Amino acid sequence: MTAGAAREQGEEPGTGGLDPVEQKEPEWKRVHPVSPLVRGWLALAALAYVAGRNQAESWFAGDGMDLPTGSALFWSVLALGIALLVVAGAFFLSWWFTRYQLSSDSIRVHSGVVVRRQRQARLDRVQAIDIVQPLLARIFGLAELRFEVADAGESAVHLAFLRLPEAHRLRARILEDASGAEAAPDDAARSPGHSGDSGGDAVPGEREVLALSAGRVIASVLLSGTTLLLLLAVAGVAVLTAVTGEAASIAAMVPIIFGFGSAYWGLFSSGFNFRASVSREGIRIRSGLLDTRAQTVPPGRIQALAIRQSPLWRITGWYSISVNVAGYGAGSSSESSARTRLLPAGTPEEVLRMLALVLPDPGTSDPVTTFTAGMSGTGTDAGFTVSPRRALWRSPLAWRRSGFLVTDTALLARRGYFRRSLEVIPHSRTQSLALEQGPLQRWQRLADLVLHSTPGPVSPRVVEMDADTARALLDEQALRARTARRRDLPEQWLRPAGGPQPAPDEPAPAVPSHTVPSHTVSEPAESASAAPVSQEELPHDHR
Amino acid sequence: MPSEAIDPTAVQWQRVSPKYLRLRQLSWGIETVITLLVTGLPLVLRLTGIWPGYPAWLAWGLPVFFAVTLLWRGLLLPRQVRAIGYAERHEDLLLRRGIFFQRTLVVPYGRMQYVDVAVGPLERAFGLCTLKLHTAAPGTNAGLAGLPAEEGARLREHLSARGEAQLAGL
Numbered sequence: 193m194t195a196g197a198a199r200e201q202g203e204e205p206g207t208g209g210l211d212p213v214e215q216k217e218p219e220w221k222r223v224h225p226v227s228p229l230v231r232g233w234l235a236l237a238a239l240a241y242v243a244g245r246n247q248a249e250s251w252f253a254g255d256g257m258d259l260p261t262g263s264a265l266f267w268s269v270l271a272l273g274i275a276l277l278v279v280a281g282a283f284f285l286s287w288w289f290t291r292y293q294l295s296s297d298s299i300r301v302h303s304g305v306v307v308r309r310q311r312q313a314r315l316d317r318v319q320a321i322d323i324v325q326p327l328l329a330r331i332f333g334l335a336e337l338r339f340e341v342a343d344a345g346e347s348a349v350h351l352a353f354l355r356l357p358e359a360h361r362l363r364a365r366i367l368e369d370a371s372g373a374e375a376a377p378d379d380a381a382r383s384p385g386h387s388g389d390s391g392g393d394a395v396p397g398e399r400e401v402l403a404l405s406a407g408r409v410i411a412s413v414l415l416s417g418t419t420l421l422l423l424l425a426v427a428g429v430a431v432l433t434a435v436t437g438e439a440a441s442i443a444a445m446v447p448i449i450f451g452f453g454s455a456y457w458g459l460f461s462s463g464f465n466f467r468a469s470v471s472r473e474g475i476r477i478r479s480g481l482l483d484t485r486a487q488t489v490p491p492g493r494i495q496a497l498a499i500r501q502s503p504l505w506r507i508t509g510w511y512s513i514s515v516n517v518a519g520y521g522a523g524s525s526s527e528s529s530a531r532t533r534l535l536p537a538g539t540p541e542e543v544l545r546m547l548a549l550v551l552p553d554p555g556t557s558d559p560v561t562t563f564t565a566g567m568s569g570t571g572t573d574a575g576f577t578v579s580p581r582r583a584l585w586r587s588p589l590a591w592r593r594s595g596f597l598v599t600d601t602a603l604l605a606r607r608g609y610f611r612r613s614l615e616v617i618p619h620s621r622t623q624s625l626a627l628e629q630g631p632l633q634r635w636q637r638l639a640d641l642v643l644h645s646t647p648g649p650v651s652p653r654v655v656e657m658d659a660d661t662a663r664a665l666l667d668e669q670a671l672r673a674r675t676a677r678r679r680d681l682p683e684q685w686l687r688p689a690g691g692p693q694p695a696p697d698e699p700a701p702a703v704p705s706h707t708v709p710s711h712t713v714s715e716p717a718e719s720a721s722a723a724p725v726s727q728e729e730l731p732h733d734h735r
Numbered sequence: 736m737p738s739e740a741i742d743p744t745a746v747q748w749q750r751v752s753p754k755y756l757r758l759r760q761l762s763w764g765i766e767t768v769i770t771l772l773v774t775g776l777p778l779v780l781r782l783t784g785i786w787p788g789y790p791a792w793l794a795w796g797l798p799v800f801f802a803v804t805l806l807w808r809g810l811l812l813p814r815q816v817r818a819i820g821y822a823e824r825h826e827d828l829l830l831r832r833g834i835f836f837q838r839t840l841v842v843p844y845g846r847m848q849y850v851d852v853a854v855g856p857l858e859r860a861f862g863l864c865t866l867k868l869h870t871a872a873p874g875t876n877a878g879l880a881g882l883p884a885e886e887g888a889r890l891r892e893h894l895s896a897r898g899e900a901q902l903a904g905l
Contacts, residue, residue: 342871518871623872626840627741634837639741644872651874659741669744670841674826674901677845 193475220291220302227353228283230329236279243272262474292351294362296369297538299339301349313348315370316684317341319519320489322531323359326483335359339366340519342646345551347519363488367473370490372684385524398471401549402535402542406464412512412537413459415504417611422452455526462530463537472686477534487531491685493517494550496617496645496652497534499543499567510537511567511612513546516648532649551616555600562597566604566614569593576606579656582636586656596641596654596665603643603669605654615652617643619669619676627666629659641665741839746829748820755877755881758861763812767805774798821879826869826901828894830877842877845901846870850891854884866890 229236247268271719282305290303300312322338329335334353341348354362425448464481474490495516505511513535520531535546544563547554556562558574570592572578578595579587587594589609597604603622605615622643629639639662641654654665742748778794780786788857814834822829830840851867864887868877882890 258765522873571896623846623870624840624875624877626838629741629837631835634835642874644870644874646871648872663741663743666741666839666841670827670843675843677843 218293218295220293222287222291223351224332224334224355225287226332226334230326230334231565232279232283232546233328239275239279243275265399268479276310285685289536292349294365295366299349299366299562301351305672309674311349313339313341315366316372318366318370318490319493320487320517321363321366322347322488323356325356325480325484329353330482330484337362340517342518364473367488367490371473372687387675396468398476400467400469401545402466402468402538403540404463404466404536408537409460409463409466411508412505412510413456413463415502415508415510416459417502418452418455418459419504420502420689425452458526458530461537462526463533466536467548468535470549474685475534479530479536485531489515489517491552492683493519494534495621495648496615496643496650497547497550498549498650498652499563499614499616501567505537506612509539511535511540511543512537513543514649515550516645516650518646520648522647523651529649540564543567547616551602551618555602562599562604563614566606566616567595567612569606576604577657577661579638583638583656586632586636586638591656594656596657598668598672603652605643605652607653607655615650617645617650617652619672621645622669622673624670625666625673627662633659639663641669643669679699741837742831743829743839743841746822746824748829748831751819751879751881752861752863752886753885754861755819755863756813758857758863758881759812759816760809762807762857763788763805767809769803770801771798774801785880811843816881819881822877823893823898824889828877830879840877842868842870842875843901844894844897847894847898848882850894850898852887852891863887868894 234410236396280401285305285670286303289305289308290301291525292299292301296314297316298314300310302308302310318339319342320338320340322340324336324338325334326336329352332353333356335356336350336352337354337359338347339349339351351359351362375400429445461481461483463479465484466479467477469476469478474488474489474493476486478484478486495518497513497515499511499513501511512533514529514532515534517532522528535543547559547563554562561574565576569576570578574596574597576595576597578593579591580589583591583594587609590607593609593612594607596606601620602618605617607613623646624644626642626644627639628642633639633656637659638656639659641657641662643654645652654662657665752814774797777786777789778798781789781791781794815832818832818834818837820829820831826845827843830842832838848869848871851869851871852864853867854864862884863880864882864884865878865880866882866887867879868875870877
């Protein structure tokens with residue numbers, strides 16, 4: 193029945209696909225034929241398991257080991273054959289009806305057997321491109337390409353699976369077109385360069401910025417918050433044992449052990465072999481032990497970021513960076529948290545190096561001091577404005593860390609004593625903002641400023657500020673959000689006509705050197721008139 | 736409307752329609768009746784001796800608890816509705832709400848992705864509508880209930896026009 197319905201519909205796309213006579217039209221392509229098998233192997237394995245188990249049980253249920261003979265054997269083989277045929281047919285149909293086409297400004301995908309779906313996405317709306325290789329796909333040399341746009345749901349375009357070189361070629365072409373670069377003289381040379389070299393790691397024009405050793409990843413996982421939870425769990429079990437006087441049963445421990453094991457494993461395998469590099473296509477991040485992923489985030493696509501330190505990392509002085517990218521969304525699965533991790537665990541120096549990539553223009557003259565103070569400082573050093581003293585009893589330890597700093601291009605929100613965090617949101621990426629005040633805060637004349645960013649792990653919030661300071665900040669920040677957007681990078685980041693060229697082409701990773709020119713860029717008369725940008729002018733009456 | 740501690744200075748707040756208070760009170764009344772009926776039923780059954788096994792503390796406590804909560808909420812309603820305000824500034828829209836937990840929200844016109852105007856059956860009876868702004872951030876949560884229908888339509892057109900003029904992508 194399914195097949196019949198499919199065949200009826202099959203005529204139209206079949207003919208549509210079979211007349212590529214019009215040469216102007218870019219050709220329609222199909223994903224790799226093995227794809228459905230790779231995608232559906234789990235279902236197949238489950239089917240085989242169930243069938244095999246039923247068979248085995250029925251065999252062993254009889255006396256001894258007599259194998260089925262005659263008609264019984266015939267029927268079971270027939271049933272198995274039909275099942276396989278149906279599955280193969282379904283695989284074939286789903287493969288046959290999935291086609292994609294890349295034109296100079298958009299990518300289209302047609303898919304679906306019974307319910308047809310045609311999807312088109314504009315290339316310059318790309319927020320990120322991921323090339324993901326699950327283990328099985330890796331064995332076959334295949335890769336999945338995910339094209340993310342800003343709807344924060346599932347990937348807009350999702351091509352599984354392509355040959356790895358093909359995926360690389362596609363990514364290069366998409367990014368080339370999306371960047372809006374006018375066919376620069378070296379473009380012709382670039383594209384083949386990409387395709388030819390795609391098997392290897394390095395792509396021409398790409399510069400590696402950071403690579404984490406396996407030891408670092410293991411140590412960071414062992415010192416992560418999961419370990420704290422584990423310690424708590426162990427303590428809980430110990431107390432329970434001491435109180436009840438009988439040892440906790442192993443059976444009760446199994447799920448706990450399993451849970452922690454998988455949490456550790458997820459962190460380790462997703463952070464393993466982490467490498468970050470930069471090219472004019474944006475930031476590229478590769479990681480993964482069994483399943484590997486290579487993410488490309490074009491310049492200006494990072495909406496907000498958070499530098500965090502879990503309590504045990506203070507021993508080693510490591511920090512992690514998470515980012516909001518519009519296409520990645522806010523899933524809570526370990527995969528989506530791995531996707532939004534810009535740095536699994538890095539020293540302050542490495543954090544600054546990554547920051548220089550995502551925030552080429554931090555808008556301060558001394559970003560090292562500023563961000564160091566943001567990561568580990570307290571009080572008003574480096575110009576932070578902190579909570580007034582009366583916030584002490586609300587957060588006795590953190591009140592001197594709760595604070596903010598406004599640079600020319602971004603707002604830094606610092607908080608947390610045990611779990612330090614520094615959230616950075618560029619003015620040009622602030623969607624909206626709100627002041628919030630509860631009854632106790634009202635009594636104390638305190639308020640929180642919440643900045644709304646796209647869905648993701650970062651939701652910036654300036655906590656426990658003096659109400660007047662917060663109100664002034666709201667006003668100024670609204671103004672900055674408006675004006676900053678006007679001199680922002682165009683969506684097609686290499687388009688020659690618009691704005692200043694972004695930095696990535698001329699590699700200048702070191703933080704200070706990066707920022708000096710941009711600082712001068714970012715203070716046109718507009719900003720001077722627009723906002724009293726320096727914090728000195730904000731009221732400090734809480735002291 | 737009096738300016739609260741966290742409101743930006745020199746903002747002329749516009750209030751939602753006074754009819755919105757009546758709408759809220761009507762729906763509050765319906766909710767009260769239903770809740771009290773449901774929670775009071777076991778009490779009636781117990782008093783009439785049909786369900787003597789029902790514990791007395793629960794039979795009295797539940798309706799009383801809900802009655803007190805609902806009464807409190809009902810008393811707050813006028814102030815809550817009065818606390819809702821909006822102001823169209825040159826480049827952004829301000830929204831405020833709340834008495835105990837106050838919130839003042841700023842949405843730059845250029846960041847609006849789309850504007851919703853919704854009208855439910857009760858709202859239609861009162862000639863009101865609910866306007867909702869959407870930006871790329873789910874946290875924005877900028878709903879404005881209780882606008883007169885024509886004001887809602889005007890605001891929608893106005894916001895769309897302003898948004899288009901200042902459209903800023905993501």
